[in-house]
Amino acid sequence: MTEAAIAVVGLRKSFGKTAALRGLDLTVPAGTVCGLLGPNGAGKTTAVRVLATLAAPDAGSARVNGFDVVRQAAQVRRSIGLAGQHAAVEEGITGRDNLRLIGRYHGLGSRGARSRADDLLERFDLAEVADRLVRTYSGGLRRRLDLVASLVTAPPVLFLDEPTTGLDPRSRQEIWDAVRELAEGGTTVLLTTQYLDEADRLADAVAVLDHGTVIEHGTPGRLKAAIGIRIEVTVAQAAQLDTAVRVLADLAAGVPVADPAERRVEVTSGAGRTIALPQLVRELDAAGVSAQDVALRTPSLDDVFLALTAAPGRAAR
Ligand SMILES: Nc1ncnc2c1ncn2[C@@H]1O[C@H](COP(=O)(O)OP(=O)(O)O)[C@@H](O)[C@H]1O
Numbered sequence: 001m002t003e004a005a006i007a008v009v010g011l012r013k014s015f016g017k018t019a020a021l022r023g024l025d026l027t028v029p030a031g032t033v034c035g036l037l038g039p040n041g042a043g044k045t046t047a048v049r050v051l052a053t054l055a056a057p058d059a060g061s062a063r064v065n066g067f068d069v070v071r072q073a074a075q076v077r078r079s080i081g082l083a084g085q086h087a088a089v090e091e092g093i094t095g096r097d098n099l100r101l102i103g104r105y106h107g108l109g110s111r112g113a114r115s116r117a118d119d120l121l122e123r124f125d126l127a128e129v130a131d132r133l134v135r136t137y138s139g140g141l142r143r144r145l146d147l148v149a150s151l152v153t154a155p156p157v158l159f160l161d162e163p164t165t166g167l168d169p170r171s172r173q174e175i176w177d178a179v180r181e182l183a184e185g186g187t188t189v190l191l192t193t194q195y196l197d198e199a200d201r202l203a204d205a206v207a208v209l210d211h212g213t214v215i216e217h218g219t220p221g222r223l224k225a226a227i228g229i230r231i232e233v234t235v236a237q238a239a240q241l242d243t244a245v246r247v248l249a250d251l252a253a254g255v256p257v258a259d260p261a262e263r264r265v266e267v268t269s270g271a272g273r274t275i276a277l278p279q280l281v282r283e284l285d286a287a288g289v290s291a292q293d294v295a296l297r298t299p300s301l302d303d304v305f306l307a308l309t310a311a312p313g314r315a316a317r
């Protein structure tokens with residue numbers, strides 16, 4: 001078995017009284033894209049910073065490309081790229097000069113740095129804007145240049161910390177295209193995100209992080225299958241909501257959630273459970289609920305996340 005590109009065991013990191021990572025375990029096979037998913041404050045950035053050797057862990061171990069992030073930090077640094085939410089490129093020079101400078105800094109030599117910059121600009125559709133000052137770039141362009149800047153050294157492992165947060169849909173799409181192209185070329189990518197659709201589109205596997213630990217992981221398909229199907233019932237009168245909640249609680253494994261403003265109740269069926277529409281409508285009828293609309297649909301990762309973080313018995317903060 002070849003060693004995983006990223007192997008994290010029991011990683012802990014606190015800032016004063018705040019425990020940002022409380023025993024993080026994560027394995028990312030080489031050549032795959034892992035989506036580290038979690039709400040604000042879950043510990044995503046701290047995890048990336050520890051893996052990128054920018055912060056020291058308090059306990060546990062982490063290896064990147066086989067190198068220990070504490071004892072072999074220099075080797076780790078040489079084999080990774082890092083791009084984040086806040087673009088780290090120089091504003092007062094052009095995009096092309098940014099990439100050339102980075103290449104020179106990493107010892108590519110003037111000719112090497114020049115051709116590497118040209119290649120990357122071409123490959124990631126930045127050639128047209130390459131000779132403009134970065135100061136004049138839109139937020140989306142800057143973020144894309146920042147991503148490309150992390151690729152100058154052709155790192156086998158790339159960390160992307162919320163690469164599309166705050167971007168418009170089109171810029172997000174462009175970043176996604178770039179990540180996909182890298183993944184196809186064999187780069188291992190660890191991507192943090194608050195957007196479940198982003199993880200769904202890009203990630204081979206997803207780890208859901210909450211309060212500094214992984215509370216669930218698997219392929220997006222497996223995570224969705226684990227909560228079964230999604231049932232949405234809209235009742236004719238708001239007064240029938242409570243009854244509808246009771247009917248659904250009996251039928252499904254999930255905890256029904258009512259939205260009074262929409263007169264709607266939603267629930268997930270639970271793993272392996274199928275609920276037939278006729279049976280559902282019959283049970284609602286029998287309870288005196290007239291349903292205005294009943295829908296069964298496959299869950300999205302958003303549903304998975306809500307089901308996970310609303311699950312009873314979940315560790316309190
Ligand atoms: N440098 C720091 N000093 C103090 N607290 C921090 C620091 N960095 C992160 N934290 C805290 O650690 C927790 C996890 O933060 P972070 O890793 O940034 O989460 P995420 O990236 O998922 O939003 C939060 O409670 C945050 O306030």
Ligand SMILES: [Mg+2]
Pocket residue numbers: 044045046161162
């Ligand atoms: Mg963060």
